Amino acid sequence: MTMRLRQLEIALQRLGGFESPRPALEQYPTPAPLAARLLFMAYGRGDLEGRTVLDLGTGTGILACGAALLGAARVTGVEIDPIPLDVARENAARLGVEIEWIEADVGDLPGLFPDRTFDTVVMNPPFGAQVPHADRPFVDAALAYGRVVYGIFNAGTLPFLDAYIGDRGECTDRIAATLSLPRTMRHHTRERVEIAVECVRISRRVA
Ligand code: SAH
Secondary structure (H helix, E strand, C coil), X not given: CCCCHHHHHHHHHCCCCCCCCCHHHCCCCCCHHHHHHHHHHHHXXXXXXXXXXXXXXXXXXXXXXXXXXXCCCEEEEEECCHHHHHHHHHHHHHHCCCCEEEECCHHHHXXXXXXXXXXXXXXXXXXXXXXXXXXXXXXXXXXXXXEEEEEEEEHHHHHHHHHHHHHHXXXXXXXXXXXXXXXXXXXXXXXXXXXXXXXXXXXXXXX
């Protein structure tokens, strides 16, 4: 039997996170309840169980691990920074799930594995707060590799996302949520910042 939402939240809550997050890479962990929501959105659509899943910017692997717990057939996590990737490996080992970890820049991805495709991409990409358009290589890689994409985006930027995707895909589902970020980033002046986000499902338009 598969996990319920609350069970998944609890399992993900226990995972190790970023020890010293790097602002330039927008390293903020997805809080377990939001990660569980995004994953259940995909699960409910039949996009996780038995599927091949790619997690872009996997960080400490919360989305990759959650996808594996919900019955994905094969999960791959890509991350540029080897430090959180080590935590991701420990997290997977602790949960007893098998995940393929790849240390790479998402921007280099489209050429890297010309023969590979995935059923489903999951991601919580940088919002571009530090480096403008940092989310674009994520969207490009997601649409190059995945049939459907589940991402967490800053709600205010959704019109730009739609425009950037253009005729490559179509946003089919949206769930509004709030992301409460701890003040781990030096440029934040308050203890926590609340950001309106949306979990979005993008279906690739096949040419
Ligand atoms: N998926 C994780 C981390 C989200 S934070 C979670 O949901 O908790 C965004 C992640 O993307 C960070 O781990 C950051 O190091 C990574 N990242 C940023 N730019 C990247 C790039 N160009 N290529 C690969 N990973 C990148």
